[in-house]
Amino acid sequence: MKIHVQTKSGEFEYDCEQGENLLYAGLRQGLTLPYECATGTCGTCRARVQEGEIGLEWEDAPGLSYVNHEKNELLMCRSTASGNCTLRVPAKVTDGAGDMAIPGYRKGKINNVRERTHDVVSFDVTLDSPMAFDAGQFAVLETEVVTGGRAYSMVNYATSTDTLDFVIKRKPEGKFSDWLFENNIDGHEIDVFGPLGKATFHPEEKKNLLCMAGGSGIAGMMSIIARGCEVSHFADHRGHVFFGVRTAEDVFYLDELSSFVDAYPETLEVTVALSDEDIPRDLENRYPRIKFHTGFVHSVTSEQMAGKYDNILAYVAGPPPMVDGALRMLVLEAR
Ligand code: FES
Numbered sequence: 188m189k190i191h192v193q194t195k196s197g198e199f200e201y202d203c204e205q206g207e208n209l210l211y212a213g214l215r216q217g218l219t220l221p222y223e224c225a226t227g228t229c230g231t232c233r234a235r236v237q238e239g240e241i242g243l244e245w246e247d248a249p250g251l252s253y254v255n256h257e258k259n260e261l262l263m264c265r266s267t268a269s270g271n272c273t274l275r276v277p278a279k280v281t282d283g284a285g286d287m288a289i290p291g292y293r294k295g296k297i298n299n300v301r302e303r304t305h306d307v308v309s310f311d312v313t314l315d316s317p318m319a320f321d322a323g324q325f326a327v328l329e330t331e332v333v334t335g336g337r338a339y340s341m342v343n344y345a346t347s348t349d350t351l352d353f354v355i356k357r358k359p360e361g362k363f364s365d366w367l368f369e370n371n372i373d374g375h376e377i378d379v380f381g382p383l384g385k386a387t388f389h390p391e392e393k394k395n396l397l398c399m400a401g402g403s404g405i406a407g408m409m410s411i412i413a414r415g416c417e418v419s420h421f422a423d424h425r426g427h428v429f430f431g432v433r434t435a436e437d438v439f440y441l442d443e444l445s446s447f448v449d450a451y452p453e454t455l456e457v458t459v460a461l462s463d464e465d466i467p468r469d470l471e472n473r474y475p476r477i478k479f480h481t482g483f484v485h486s487v488t489s490e491q492m493a494g495k496y497d498n499i500l501a502y503v504a505g506p507p508p509m510v511d512g513a514l515r516m517l518v519l520e521a522r
Contacts, residue, residue, distance in 0.1 A: 239272020
């Protein structure tokens with residue numbers, strides 16, 4: 188079927204398969220349709236139906252609070268068409284993603300499942316065809332066992348790879364994370380759509396980096412730092428990584444973060460912030476390359492970064508309250 192879109196930069200038409208969501212169909216054909224989460228929470232992919240029959244995949248999608256139902260609006264990332272239709276998209280759209288890789292569907296197999304903490308697992312997904320992506324991008328994973336896809340940032344970085352690494356924190360009542368934690372998922376086949384996301388790292392911008400992460404938000408930062416190390420970015424730029432968790436039991440990736448610092452001890456700093464307890468002495472002894480502080484990650488960042496915001500590019504990822512605190516701090520202090 189054909190999807191016709193009226194946008195602020197002209198009109199476009201693309202093909203859509205039966206049952207395929209409207210956003211992914213456009214993106215895989217190179218249209219830069221607006222999105223952020225790609226999974227129904229942010230409301231960025233809002234569009235108005237001008238003509239045609241649309242079905243909704245997830246009636247409780249949080250992003251629906253941003254749409255005006257009376258005006259026939261929908262979320263493209265959670266809607267399918269049952270025939271040709273026309274949408275009005277309130278954004279500038281181009282036909283061609285520039286240097287960014289065009290996302291597509293792949294089949295993947297879960298391997299190498301590792302428990303990182305009591306509520307964090309990591310695993311690899313082996314793809315049936317290689318994917319090129321930028322450091323900081325994410326993919327949507329979907330299993331037939333749970334309705335709807337979930338977006339997770341890649342931890343690894345590679346220019347083109349058939350293996351994607353993920354780290355996932357169990358969410359209270361999270362159906363996908365419950366499935367991951369309660370079943371033997373090694374070898375399970377899943378659908379993968381990606382790469383997605385624009386919070387990417389491009390060394391040619393020649394910026395010092397500030398990465399602030401809460402919990403599994405560290406995933407995309409690992410990819411960015413790996414990329415930075417790969418291209419020797421930290422030979423002449425500074426990198427400041429702040430990783431916030433509640434207690435020492437919740438922290439992970441310390442070996443990997445230590446080895447990044449080992450490679451660039453003069454310019455790359457990693458600080459772990461524990462919000463709910465004092466720093467255990469043995470943790471400091473085991474990881475001498477890493478700094479530890481008590482406090483919320485945005486407060487610790489504020490203290491440690493004062494006067495160091497010159498030529499800096501900041502990345503923030505984590506639970507919404509942490510991201511809100513970090514953004515407020517950056518606006519007020521880093522300006
Ligand atoms: Fe976030 Fe669709 S892209 S709700």
